[in-house]
Amino acid sequence: MSHLPGIAVTGVSGRMGQMLVRIIGESYKCRLVGAVERSGHDWVGADLGSAMGAASLGVTVTDDPLEAFSQAQAVIDFTAPEATLEFAGMAAQARAVHVIGTTGMTDEQIARLEPAARHAVIIRAGNMSLGVNLLVQLTKKVAAALDEDFDVEVIEAHHHHKVDAPSGTALMLGEAAAEGRGVALADVSDRGRDGITGARKRGDIGFSAIRGGDIVGEHDVLFAGPGERIVLRHLATDRAIFARGALKAALWGQGKAPGQYDMMDVLGL
Numbered sequence: 001m002s003h004l005p006g007i008a009v010t011g012v013s014g015r016m017g018q019m020l021v022r023i024i025g026e027s028y029k030c031r032l033v034g035a036v037e038r039s040g041h042d043w044v045g046a047d048l049g050s051a052m053g054a055a056s057l058g059v060t061v062t063d064d065p066l067e068a069f070s071q072a073q074a075v076i077d078f079t080a081p082e083a084t085l086e087f088a089g090m091a092a093q094a095r096a097v098h099v100i101g102t103t104g105m106t107d108e109q110i111a112r113l114e115p116a117a118r119h120a121v122i123i124r125a126g127n128m129s130l131g132v133n134l135l136v137q138l139t140k141k142v143a144a145a146l147d148e149d150f151d152v153e154v155i156e157a158h159h160h161h162k163v164d165a166p167s168g169t170a171l172m173l174g175e176a177a178a179e180g181r182g183v184a185l186a187d188v189s190d191r192g193r194d195g196i197t198g199a200r201k202r203g204d205i206g207f208s209a210i211r212g213g214d215i216v217g218e219h220d221v222l223f224a225g226p227g228e229r230i231v232l233r234h235l236a237t238d239r240a241i242f243a244r245g246a247l248k249a250a251l252w253g254q255g256k257a258p259g260q261y262d263m264m265d266v267l268g269l
């Protein structure tokens with residue numbers, strides 16, 4: 001019987017789910033104890049390794065999250081907003097740390113995480129990579145140093161399967177720029193320009209989204225001023241950066257007091 005923390009992965013057949021299985025398999029600090037997919041998925045009931053086209057892993061894919069979570073000390077969840085809300089209640093019931101990478105959650109959905117966070121640790125971030133979390137801090141600093149002569153635009157690019165826009169990362173960067181300026185993002189956010197939009201409003205923070213091919217995730221924060229431009233950029237070329245960050249969070253959360261945390265807490269930034 002191993003004493004290493006057990007991890008359950010939800011959405012295990014997905015792009016991030018499969019990457020997490022790989023990264024957990026390479027780690028000597030934890031073990032994979034649960035693999036969850038949605039009911040009706042053809043992986044349910046199969047050995048996870050075989051379903052992935054590799055050697056048996058001895059973990060059967062289940063559509064019963066509570067069963068999987070009850071074996072686990074942490075749940076790593078990169079799925080979809082409503083699924084994540086359901087998992088939050090069940091992870092709290094199992095007293096497992098819930099690491100949420102799912103993006104596209106509305107403010108109302110985020111507020112619905114609160115009851116679960118009274119009983120268990122929830123760590124949620126729109127981007128789990130070290131590089132992006134550093135970029136968030138840099139964005140806050142640059143925005144605080146510049147005045148509204150510099151127009152802020154957040155430009156992001158992702159693969160053609162992505163369903164939400166702006167990306168979770170773009171929103172983190174927009175929030176950081178707004179915080180640096182001492183304003184609320186909701187008051188200055190400018191999304192989806194089309195047609196006769198009128199001139200750009202001073203102080204707005206604009207968002208643009210590109211979707212195409214297999215782009216893993218690219219983010220620019222542009223500060224466009226009179227006679228000069230500053231561009232802060234992060235390019236993700238491998239989803240392993242998100243999976244490693246999520247695993248770090250799952251281990252960091254062990255023994256922490258119930259509540260909501262983010263990657264800044266995990267990384268000490």
Ligand SMILES: NC(=O)C1=CN([C@@H]2O[C@H](COP(=O)(O)OP(=O)(O)OC[C@H]3O[C@@H](n4cnc5c(N)ncnc54)[C@H](O)[C@@H]3O)[C@@H](O)[C@H]2O)C=CC1
Pocket residue numbers: 010011012013014015016017036037038039041078079080083100101102103104125126127128129168242
């Ligand atoms: N925070 C971060 O660092 C990152 C966040 N993401 C986010 O993670 C999410 C997933 O991304 P991908 O893996 O690319 O998507 P994907 O579509 O490849 O995978 C999602 C998986 O979740 C499963 N799923 C959906 N509902 C479910 C349910 N009720 N029960 C069990 N499984 C369910 C789907 O069947 C699918 O296998 C997205 O919201 C994405 O934006 C992705 C990469 C990094």
Ligand SMILES: O=C(O)C1=N[C@H](C(=O)O)C[C@H](O)C1
Pocket residue numbers: 103126127158162166167168169170216217218236
């Ligand atoms: O869906 C993705 O792929 C990604 N989603 C996250 C986001 O919405 O920012 C993080 C990363 O950019 C990849």
